[in-house]
Amino acid sequence: MIQPLKRRHCAECQAGPLQMLVLEEGAPRCLDCADLGHLVFLPRGDTALTRRSREESALSAVVVRFNRRRSRYERQGVLVEEAGLARAEERCLADAEARRRRRVRDAQRRAREDVRFAEAFAGEIRRLFPGCPADRARDVAAHASVRGSGRVGRSAAGRALSEGAVTSAVVASVRHLDTPYDQLLMSGVPRHEARRRIAAVVETTLRGWRAEVSGVG
Numbered sequence: 001m002i003q004p005l006k007r008r009h010c011a012e013c014q015a016g017p018l019q020m021l022v023l024e025e026g027a028p029r030c031l032d033c034a035d036l037g038h039l040v041f042l043p044r045g046d047t048a049l050t051r052r053s054r055e056e057s058a059l060s061a062v063v064v065r066f067n068r069r070r071s072r073y074e075r076q077g078v079l080v081e082e083a084g085l086a087r088a089e090e091r092c093l094a095d096a097e098a099r100r101r102r103r104v105r106d107a108q109r110r111a112r113e114d115v116r117f118a119e120a121f122a123g124e125i126r127r128l129f130p131g132c133p134a135d136r137a138r139d140v141a142a143h144a145s146v147r148g149s150g151r152v153g154r155s156a157a158g159r160a161l162s163e164g165a166v167t168s169a170v171v172a173s174v175r176h177l178d179t180p181y182d183q184l185l186m187s188g189v190p191r192h193e194a195r196r197r198i199a200a201v202v203e204t205t206l207r208g209w210r211a212e213v214s215g216v217g
């Protein structure tokens with residue numbers, strides 16, 4: 001099937017000008033005279049729908065148009081049976097629905113993993129720092145394990161719940177919540193100087209949280 005560039009009429013029934021024609025022995029014919037009048041045009045663009053429409057159609061035809069600048073025929077779409085197109089659309093919709101359901105399942109699984117990870121992280125904080133309040137441990141773990149945040153909890157070491165990663169997360173929390181670190185930064189104190197000034201408070205807090213159980217016992 002050709003989309004003609006010039007005004008062409010059907011050599012058999014004289015209908016025209018034709019949007020689409022088929023050349024039979026050099027003479028243009030309209031869709032009806034070529035016995036293709038029952039087909040519908042599906043423009044190119046949706047590869048899966050095009051492929052399936054042709055699979056579902058007993059009769060189909062590629063539609064081309066001549067590109068003068070490139071001096072070649074270019075594919076514009078296909079003519080397919082309407083029922084075949086409908087079945088193809090259903091298959092594509094079913095695929096889209098299946099993909100949507102899988103995305104939902106994946107999101108639910110990631111959420112469960114995040115919860116399990118945060119619980120394990122909090123448990124490790126409480127093991128290393130028995131004096132750290134439980135709700136504080138949960139907050140630190142939740143903050144550190146936010147998916148995709150790039151914080152320590154999602155790093156390889158954090159996933160392995162290494163002592164270094166867990167301690168880093170706790171130190172960061174103490175620095176921001178139990179010392180004037182953030183105010184120092186806001187008032188223009190350089191980061192290293194601010195850390196030096198609060199180092200003693202951080203150290204004391206961590207020592208207290210580490211020693212809690214032995215202190216009780």
Ligand SMILES: [Zn+2]
Nearest residue numbers: 010013030033
């Ligand atoms: Zn005709």
